Amino acid sequence: MDNIIKGKAWIYGSDIDTDVIIPGKYLRTKDMQVFADHAMEGIDPEFSKKVQTGDIIVAADNFGCGSSREQAALALKYAGVGCVIAKSFGRIFFRNAINVGLPLMEADVKCNEGDEVEIDLLQGTVTVNDNVFQGNKLPDFLLEMLTEGGLVAHRKAQKNKQ
Template identity: 80%
Template sequence: MDRIIKGKAWVFGNDIDTDVIIPGKYLRTTDMQVFADHAMEGVDLDFSKKVQKGDIIVGGDNFGCGSSREQAPLALKHAGVSCVVARYFARIFFRNAINVGLPLIEADVECKEGDELEIDLLEGTVKVNGKIYQGNKLPDFLLEILTDGGLVPHRKKLQKQESV
């Protein structure tokens, strides 16, 4: 995971729930490509065809509400989304995103679809159109999990260190 993330904005509103992010009918698979192909289908049928690797989702309030499915952040990550920015996240989505290695930041950002964003994860800032928005900085332990690629790789790294 890079400290600085740059990408094109995809803007969505409030209360984007996990069934919109990855509809329930696709949950019977473990194929990450299926998740990627249907990411955000509940709100934009063509999102998976238009999103580019490194793009950033900007949401409003309560992003990721709904069920506790970890497939939601997995779908976004495997579709190429490099980060999700929202005013605030549903807590279970927030932690699932960290656990699967999808960076996110809580910040109240004003932008339009297609704007270029620059996110500094260590500083908790989002820069768009020359303006810098201060968001919530992630605690060091969460940044470490993200840097390691998610919770499973992080735990494996710790276990390896402990066995030395």
């Protein structure tokens, strides 16, 4: 994972719950392509057809609230989402995203759908149209986990170092 992420903005509001990120009827599979094909279907049925690898979701408050389904973070990751920016996250979604290697940033970003967004994970900044927004920089241990691809990859890397 790169510490600089660039992509097109997809704008969503507050209280985007895990049920709309990946509807429950798709949870019986372990096929990541199924998750990717139905990402955000509950709020934007065409999202998976439109999103490009590296694109950025920009949301308001409480993104990923609701159930503890890890599949919500997996759906976004495998759909190609490069990062999710929100004013705040559901805490379980936040941890699930880190665990599966999906970058997140808490920041209050003003932009329009389709704007080019640049995220600097090391600095905790988001740049849109020459406007720089300061976000909450992730702690170094979470950045390391993301860089290594998530919790499982991180634990394997730690084990190999020993």
